[in-house]
Amino acid sequence: MAKKNRTKIPQVNKVRAILQKEINSKCPNCENTDVGHFEIHHIDENPENNQIENLILLCPICHSKITKKDIQIDEVKKWKxxxxxxxxxxxxxxxxxxxxxxxxxxxxxAINAFEAVRFKSLFPILNFTFINNSEKTILLTNIEIKNQRLPIGLSGPVIDIPTILRPTIKYKIRLPKDEETINTVLNDEIIIPKNTAFKFQVEIFNDHMESFMPPHNKYAIYFKFGFNNDFYIDAPMILLNSSKYYDRLTHVGLG
Structure with missing residues (x-):
């Protein structure tokens, strides 16, 4: 693999100010506040990619841990x-x-990772909770889901995350094929008033319930939630029947 050349970040002082505001002048990992010594890190480790989405401001110690691979790239992506x-x-x-x-x-x-443990139903039902921090009412209008099948052999075994609301509705979304993305326009939209928390469910189904049966059916699921037919919010990656995501391993599709 060819080595990437480090290129100067355009308007680096402006970019640094944006990144410092983003982290609230505190290292997103260790909460060090000596921000004058913080360093800009390229999340995908490509020094030519100076997009703001690929940059994060970190303290020198955490930056060094990433360079030494003590902190993996997936963890840094999670911080961002x-x-x-x-x-x-x-x-x-x-x-x-x-x-x-x-x-x-x-x-x-594990974080945002779930496994099938009983044959009650192998279709996972996920609860999503958001807060509308804006000063206007919005509509949940779309759900986009992408599936990536993980190699066999990646495993995981419950952290009880507190729930603050009762789900308002349950949407049934088909599991996409490997590397496929499905965007579902919702017939039953949710109206979310300003400054309000809201919760809903998504049941991921397939024609064959066995598609979710462990140990050979492991997935990384990516959700985007569309609002007002205008913009999308990404949810963190969700793992099914796996506690780790090995994006550096050879991808295995099992049909």
Whole structure:
């Protein structure tokens, strides 16, 4: 693989100010506040990619840990996603699983990862909680889902994430084929008043329930939620039947 050349970040002082505001002058990992010594890190480790979405401001110690691979790229992506989300009008709060009505539970020690443990129902039912921080009423109008099948052998085994609301509605969304994206326009839209938290469910189904049966059916699921037929909010990656995401391994599609 050819080595990328480091290019100077255009308007680096302006970019640094934006990144410092994004982290609220505090390292997103260790909460160091000596921001004058912070360093700009390229999240995808490509020094030619100077898009603001690929940059994050970190303290030298955490930056060094990333360089030494003590902190993996997926963790850094998570920091960036949380920072962007925190400053958004529509704020993602949590995703949990409705273990009472499906055979899935959260995987201990993992974040946003769930596994099938009972044959009650192998269709996972996920609870999504957001807050509308804006000063206007909005509509949830679309749900976009992308699926990536993970290689066999990646495993995980419940962290109980507090729920603050009762779901207003349950949407049934088909599991896309490997590497496919499905965008569903919702017939039953949710009206969300300003400065209000809201919660809804998504049941992921397939023609064959066995598609979700462990240990050979492991997925990384990516959700985008559309509002007002105008803009989308990304939810963090969700893992099904796996506690880790190995994006550096050879992809295996099992048909």
């Amino acid at each position: 996603n949380n920072l962007v989300n925190r400053n958004s009008d529509i704020q993602f709060i949590s995703v949990t699983v409705d273990s009472e009505n499906c055979g899935w539970e959260a995987i201990k020690g």
